[in-house]
Structures are given as C-alpha cells and as structure tokens.
Amino acid sequence: MLRGLIVLAILAAGCSSAPDPFEQARLPVDSVTSTTALVPRRAGEPQPTPALSPDDAESQQLDGARDVIHVLGSLAVVPDDVADWTADAPILGDDLATVVALGCPLDDDRCTATPLDILAASPVDVVSLATDAAEAGGIATLALAAESASAAGVRVVGFGATVEAAVAPIILAGTSGEIAVHAISLSSATPVAEATDTQAGIAGSAALPLLIEQIETSVREGRGVIVLVDWGPGESRAPDTARAEQAALFAELGVDAIVGAGSGFLQRFDRVDSTAVAYDLGHATTEADDPILRDTAIARLEFGVPGASCLLPATATPQGPLLGAESSC
Numbered sequence: 001m002l003r004g005l006i007v008l009a010i011l012a013a014g015c016s017s018a019p020d021p022f023e024q025a026r027l028p029v030d031s032v033t034s035t036t037a038l039v040p041r042r043a044g045e046p047q048p049t050p051a052l053s054p055d056d057a058e059s060q061q062l063d064g065a066r067d068v069i070h071v072l073g074s075l076a077v078v079p080d081d082v083a084d085w086t087a088d089a090p091i092l093g094d095d096l097a098t099v100v101a102l103g104c105p106l107d108d109d110r111c112t113a114t115p116l117d118i119l120a121a122s123p124v125d126v127v128s129l130a131t132d133a134a135e136a137g138g139i140a141t142l143a144l145a146a147e148s149a150s151a152a153g154v155r156v157v158g159f160g161a162t163v164e165a166a167v168a169p170i171i172l173a174g175t176s177g178e179i180a181v182h183a184i185s186l187s188s189a190t191p192v193a194e195a196t197d198t199q200a201g202i203a204g205s206a207a208l209p210l211l212i213e214q215i216e217t218s219v220r221e222g223r224g225v226i227v228l229v230d231w232g233p234g235e236s237r238a239p240d241t242a243r244a245e246q247a248a249l250f251a252e253l254g255v256d257a258i259v260g261a262g263s264g265f266l267q268r269f270d271r272v273d274s275t276a277v278a279y280d281l282g283h284a285t286t287e288a289d290d291p292i293l294r295d296t297a298i299a300r301l302e303f304g305v306p307g308a309s310c311l312l313p314a315t316a317t318p319q320g321p322l323l324g325a326e327s328s329c
Contacts, residue, residue, distance in 0.1 A: 066304035067174035068095040069181075069226060072124075073281035073296040074103025074131065074261045076288070077110040077318055082122035085320040089298065091312070092123035096174045099181060101128040101158075101228055101261045103283060106137030106145055110287070110318075113137070113145035120152035122320070126170050130158025130203045131230040132187035132262060143200055158183030158203045158228070166203040167211045169218060176304030179224035184211050186246065187232030187262060215253050224303040225255040231280070234263025237292070239279035251275035257301045266295045269311045276301065276309060286316045296321055 070092055079085075086093045100119075104111035119127060127149055129142055137145075146156045160166035169180040184203045203211060218225045227250055231243050239260070247258050251272040258277045260267070266282035282296040297311040298321060314321040 066302065067172075067176045067179060067224075069172070069179065069301045069303070070095050070098045070123075071226070071228070071259045071278070071281065071299040071301065072098065072100040072321060073266070073284040073298075073316065074101040074133070075111075076104050076264070076283040076286040076316075078102075078104070078112065078115045079118065079122070079285055079319040080110075080115065081319050082118060085122045088320060088322045089123075089314070091298075091300070091323075095123075096179070097125040097172050097181075098123040099126040099128070099226070099228070099259075100124050100284060101131050101183070101230065102134040102145070103131055103261060103264070104133050106134065106141040111137075113141050114148045116145050116149040116154065117152035119149065119154045124154055126155045126157055126172075126181055128158045128183040128228045128230075129156060130166075130183040130185045130228065132185055132232055135185065135202055135204075139200055142202065157181055158185070159201070160203075161200045163201070163203075163207050163210060166201060167207050167214050169214055171223070174224075174303065177222065177224065179226065179303055180215075180218040181226045181228065182211060182215055182218070183228040184208065185230040185232075187230055212253065215250075215255060219254040225253075226257045226259065226301065227255050229258060229260045231260050231262045234265060234267075234280065236263075237265045237267055239263075239267045243279055247275075247277045247279070248272050251277070256303065257299075259299055264293060266297055269297075269299070278311065281311075283316050284314075284321045285318055287318050288316075298323070 092098045106113050116127065129146060134142060142159055146159050149156050155170050157170045158166065160168065167184070169182045172179045172181065184207065186205050215225060215227065229246070229250070231246070234240070243260065250258050255275055258275060259281065260279045261281065263280045264283060265280055267279035270277045270279065278299045281299060283293070284296055286294060288294055294316045296314050296316040298314055300310055300312055302309045313324045
C-alpha cells in the first residue's frame with residue numbers, strides 16, 4: 001500500500017505547478033559555478049555552517065573505507081575523441097566509477113548508436129539510457145547502443161530486454177560496501193517507449209512501481225543508492241516544484257543521492273533530509289555556443305567515511321567536460 005502511494009505521489013508531482021516550497025533553503029542557482037559553493041560533506045549529510053574550504057575538508061578526512069562516484073552531465077553529443085578526458089578532468093581516473101546519461105537522440109552523425117563503444121577509452125564506467133532524448137531514436141537503435149556499450153565494457157543501466165532488466169540497478173563493489181545505481185525516465189513530454197514483459201525498452205514511468213521495489217531492496221540490503229532521474233525538458237536553471245516534490249518522494253525511500261537530467265541546464269545541488277540532490281548537471285558534451293548551455297558540473301558523491309561531496313564546476317565541450325582551474329573538493 002505504501003509503495004503504491006509513493007508511486008502515485010511521484011507521478012502526481014510531475015503535474016504540479018505550485019511555487020517551489022524549498023526555494024528559501026538552498027544555494028542560489030548562480031552560485032553553483034563558484035568555488036565558494038563547494039560544500040565539503042558526505043553524500044546525504046547536512047551542509048555544515050559555515051561551509052568549509054577544500055583545505056579544511058582535507059584536514060578532516062578520516063582513515064577507513066571510502067568510495068567516490070562521479071556523475072557527469074548528460075551527453076548532448078557522443079564524443080569522437082576521448083583522449084583528453086583524463087587530462088582535463090584527472091579526478092575521473094581516480095574513482096570507483098564515473099557515470100553519465102545519454103542525452104541525445106540516436107539519429108544523427110554526432111549521436112549514433114555504435115560510437116558508444118568509444119566511451120570505453122574514457123573514464124566512463126556506467127551509461128544510463130533511461131532518458132527522453134535517448135528514447136527518441138527508437139528501441140532498435142537503443143538496443144544497438146546498449147550492445148555497443150556493453151561489448152566495450154561500459155555497463156548500461158535503465159534499458160533492458162524486459163521490464164525487470166530495464167529497472168535492474170548496476171551494482172558497484174566498493175571498499176565501503178556495495179553501491180547500487182538505479183535509473184528511470186519520468187518524462188511525459190513525449191511518448192516513452194517503455195519496457196514490457198515481452199519488449200525491450202527503457203525504464204519509464206510505467207515501470208516506477210518495479211523501480212521502487214528495486215530501490216527498497218537496495219536500501220534494505222545496506223547498499224549505498226544513487227538514482228538517476230530524467231525529469232523531462234526544462235526551461236531554465238531553476239528546477240520547478242514538480243521536480244523538488246518528486247525528489248523529496250524518492251528521498252523518503254532512503255536513497256543517498258539523486259542526480260537529475262533532461263533540462264539541459266545546470267541546476268542547483270541540494271539536500272532533502274539525508275539525501276543529496278543534484279537536480280540537473282547540464283550537458284557534459286555539447287556543441288552549443290551559448291555559455292549557459294555549456295555550463296556544467298561533475299557531481300562528486302562520497303560513500304564511507306565523512307568526506308567532501310560537492311559539485312565540481314566545469315565547461316562542456318564536444319569532447320568532454322573541462323574542469324575549472326579551482327575545481328576541487
């Protein structure tokens with residue numbers, strides 16, 4: 001019964017247009033590109049007041065099991081050369097896993113299915129196909145993309161041959177324990193080709209009950225939990241009330257972090273109870289000229305001992321994100 005109520009509440013929140021009830025208790029949207037907004041803390045822990053500097057955070061590191069997951073903004077284009085990724089963002093080569101979502105339709109020269117195998121030469125370990133943009137290319141193309149990525153050793157989440165496979169998480173084995181990465185598209189802007197018992201597809205809104213069941217299992221078994229959510233298209237750097245309400249409902253399930261996508265804009269990094277929320281990281285790769293659309297960030301999520309979880313401001317390029325000179329946690 002409770003699970004059913006949460007499903008209905010999440011879906012209903014997507015139709016809400018009321019003022020954002022959390023607006024007074026978070027960082028200003030524009031501040032996420034400033035190093036003063038980097039708040040060192042463990043994923044899901046309350047923000048310290050005042051915010052610690054990166055140097056202060058380093059002095060508070062404790063010995064023990066510790067795992068770092070980096071989540072990038074979505075891919076507006078699939079890079080054709082990833083040689084500079086580690087050079088421009090060296091932290092990505094020194095983590096448990098780097099995660100990204102496909103944020104472009106698989107129907108043009110810069111976003112086709114087979115080049116996903118190039119990600120194997122980058123730091124990317126996990127790619128989510130549960131996005132509105134990726135679905136636009138059709139199920140057959142998505143299946144080819146999933147096959148291409150998997151064959152190259154990049155793990156795929158949010159897509160599968162059955163609905164159960166589509167909502168199944170990727171399990172990462174870290175020194176602090178297992179960390180589950182779940183993915184779903186809640187977009188209602190266009191029809192979503194969702195998986196059924198007999199048809200491959202993405203983890204869409206119709207699969208939400210099964211996803212919640214999987215999340216509950218991960219929480220019950222003591223795993224760290226990250227949920228990747230495609231909210232659908234957005235119009236600005238301010239997440240709307242619906243997304244805030246949906247994030248709060250996912251937080252009630254006990255997840256450690258929620259990372260959103262879909263708007264194409266870098267949006268705020270927040271905390272809902274004990275859950276870290278990055279509403280949208282923008283695009284990690286893009287050919288856009290508008291500086292606002294090139295504004296992105298890398299979410300650093302830390303599990304285990306207390307550490308520095310934050311957004312790392314970056315600039316999107318066609319080949320990958322460029323970290324700012326002072327970006328650090």
